[in-house]
Amino acid sequence: MIEATADDVSSSTEAHPSTLLNEVVHQRARLGILALLAESGRADFPYIRTALQLTDGNLGRHLEILAGEGLVTITKGYEGRRPRTWAEVTEVGESALAAEVAAMKTIVERLEKPRDRRRQSARPD
Numbered sequence: 001m002i003e004a005t006a007d008d009v010s011s012s013t014e015a016h017p018s019t020l021l022n023e024v025v026h027q028r029a030r031l032g033i034l035a036l037l038a039e040s041g042r043a044d045f046p047y048i049r050t051a052l053q054l055t056d057g058n059l060g061r062h063l064e065i066l067a068g069e070g071l072v073t074i075t076k077g078y079e080g081r082r083p084r085t086w087a088e089v090t091e092v093g094e095s096a097l098a099a100e101v102a103a104m105k106t107i108v109e110r111l112e113k114p115r116d117r118r119r120q121s122a123r124p125d
Contacts, residue, residue, distance in 0.1 A: 022099065024065065024096075025099075029052060029062045032051075033048060033052065033063065034071065034096070037087055038089050038094060038097055042088040044086050045059065045063075072089055074087055075087075
């Protein structure tokens, strides 16, 4: 078992990469929305809802939060006679997603280190 104490943390100058996770982006549905939009560029409401298995109300609320933070833009219009809502990731949203992915990669890399190397990095010299 690896043991780390509060002294180890206070003597370290590097914060754990989990502190870099963005609460707005990291939530499962919102992370899914941003990832899906980064892949597709633009998607309509029914596509996102189906792909992420969300309810209308749940998806609508998460899109409002993302739009409020400037991470996505929402466009309403018509396709023929049918009303449509499209979402598109913004540059700010792409940057936030990239930062989230980088933080998660760092966490995974730390966990994939051999156990003895993790033990050494948990306890600064």
